Amino acid sequence: MTTHALAGALADDGRRRIFAAIVLGATSATQVAERTDLPARVVLTGVRRLADAGLVTDVGGALAADEASLRAAARDSRPADDTDPAADPVLRTFLRGDVLVGLPAQPKRRRVLLTHIAQRSFEPGTRYPERAVDEALKTWCAAGGSDHATLRRYLVDERLLTREHGIYQRA
Structure with missing residues (x-):
């Protein structure tokens, strides 16, 4: 079942x-x-x-x-939690496997979470069109913890992704 x-x-x-x-x-x-x-x-x-x-x-x-x-x-049916139990408590709190269940309100915690997402979703030096970035981020948002546009905006604001003429790259 x-x-x-x-x-x-x-x-x-x-x-x-x-x-x-x-x-x-x-x-x-x-x-x-x-x-x-x-x-x-x-x-x-x-x-x-x-x-x-x-x-x-x-x-x-x-x-x-x-x-x-x-x-x-x-x-x-337990969600896969592939984060290390000794890993950062922020990741254990806001992620279930590779699905975001919420965004922290505190900037330092949000930065930890966004760094993890950027590292897992984007290769350094690779250029991504906005559509590819959105598709990568939609998988993180499957549980409704946030939407991909907000996540993309936070990644750019935190300078984890750079954006130039609709092309994104991991910083």
């Missing part, structure tokens, strides 16, 4: 209610319908979708939460 499948399965209020009823002890579609006040057709469709996502199993005719699948999803 992927995080995406889990989120999709639980994105609907009815399926969340169905899943909650099963977790709280309902073992049949009839019991789920009684506890959730949902029509039987909605319950059956919801149970099928939850089973397809790996959240619910039918063991000997009894519905149950698939605890093994949930544990595996929790274990496997």
Whole structure:
């Protein structure tokens, strides 16, 4: 089960209610319908979708939460944190793997983070058009911690990237 499948399965209020009823002890579609006040057709469709996502199993005719699948999803979907645990706490705070989860307000912390991003994204001496810079920075912004234009502006303001006629280069 992927995080995406889990989120999709639980994105609907009815399926969340169905899943909650099963977790709280309902073992049949009839019991789920009684506890959730949902029509039987909605319950059956919801149970099928939850089973397809790996959240619910039918063991000997009894519905149950698939605890093994949930544990595996929790274990496997942890964000990769490829920063060294002994590395700067700023990176551990504001990055999850190579995804930015926020920008520090303090200039010194922001400089540490921006230096890391510049070093990981751009080769020294290589000239990059603005479109290539934007594409490189968009991957850092996938979690919504910032937007690529703000990140690009900060990199130029901190003189980690130089800009001349729409061409960028790592300083």
